[in-house]
Amino acid sequence: MRLSIKTSDVVVATGQRGTGKSFAVDELAKAFGAHVPLYCYDPLDQHKGIRFARRVVGTYESQSADFDALCKLSYASGNNHLFAEEANLFFRDGMEYHVPHAWESVSRGRNRGVGMTLITQRVAELSKVVVGRADHMLIFRHSWGADVHTLAKMLGDDAASVREWREKIKTVPDHHFYWLHDGKVEGPIKL
Numbered sequence: 001m002r003l004s005i006k007t008s009d010v011v012v013a014t015g016q017r018g019t020g021k022s023f024a025v026d027e028l029a030k031a032f033g034a035h036v037p038l039y040c041y042d043p044l045d046q047h048k049g050i051r052f053a054r055r056v057v058g059t060y061e062s063q064s065a066d067f068d069a070l071c072k073l074s075y076a077s078g079n080n081h082l083f084a085e086e087a088n089l090f091f092r093d094g095m096e097y098h099v100p101h102a103w104e105s106v107s108r109g110r111n112r113g114v115g116m117t118l119i120t121q122r123v124a125e126l127s128k129v130v131v132g133r134a135d136h137m138l139i140f141r142h143s144w145g146a147d148v149h150t151l152a153k154m155l156g157d158d159a160a161s162v163r164e165w166r167e168k169i170k171t172v173p174d175h176h177f178y179w180l181h182d183g184k185v186e187g188p189i190k191l
């Protein structure tokens, strides 16, 4: 794997449907799996090919409770990495008290060697607190205005570069992403 990402890091992978998020995340999982146990919240059953210590698939009625239980297990176990699809359902403002272990893991997981990869189509819905915790962002193509706006404002530092970023975010090729880390951005790259 070409990206230098630690298993205790917080990663946000965002992009509209079909742009390559789950594929790229599986590449991360293969690399991380050589070092630590992996957990996965995978409601749409997209990560069949990876060996997880525990994977929660296809829950509807108790989504929040199931997700929080998985995060509690991961945090208590220490030294592992948890992947979460549809992360905007849980890491949005107002959800802190519904999934307290999930938020604890994002804020303090590093102390326990616990990292998380949060996968979403709707980065604009993610809490700013959570986005602020991310060590890495993998930014795939977006066309929805609110998401393009959120990302362009994050990447551009004046009005002209925000405008440029809007166009770049809307035209990232399939299966490619911008890699934002340590205040730098690289890409578009592909795994």
Ligand SMILES: Nc1ncnc2c1ncn2[C@@H]1O[C@H](COP(=O)(O)OP(=O)(O)O)[C@@H](O)[C@H]1O
Binding pocket: 015, 016, 017, 018, 019, 020, 021, 022, 023, 024, 175, 190, 191
């Ligand atoms: N780097 C890649 N190389 C080849 N095929 C890819 C790559 N990334 C994604 N794909 C394929 O493109 C399709 C959509 O990718 P997927 O990861 O499921 O998108 P998303 O999770 O963003 O909806 C899948 O069929 C996947 O196998």
Ligand SMILES: [Mg+2]
Binding pocket: 021, 022, 023, 046
């Ligand atoms: Mg997917």
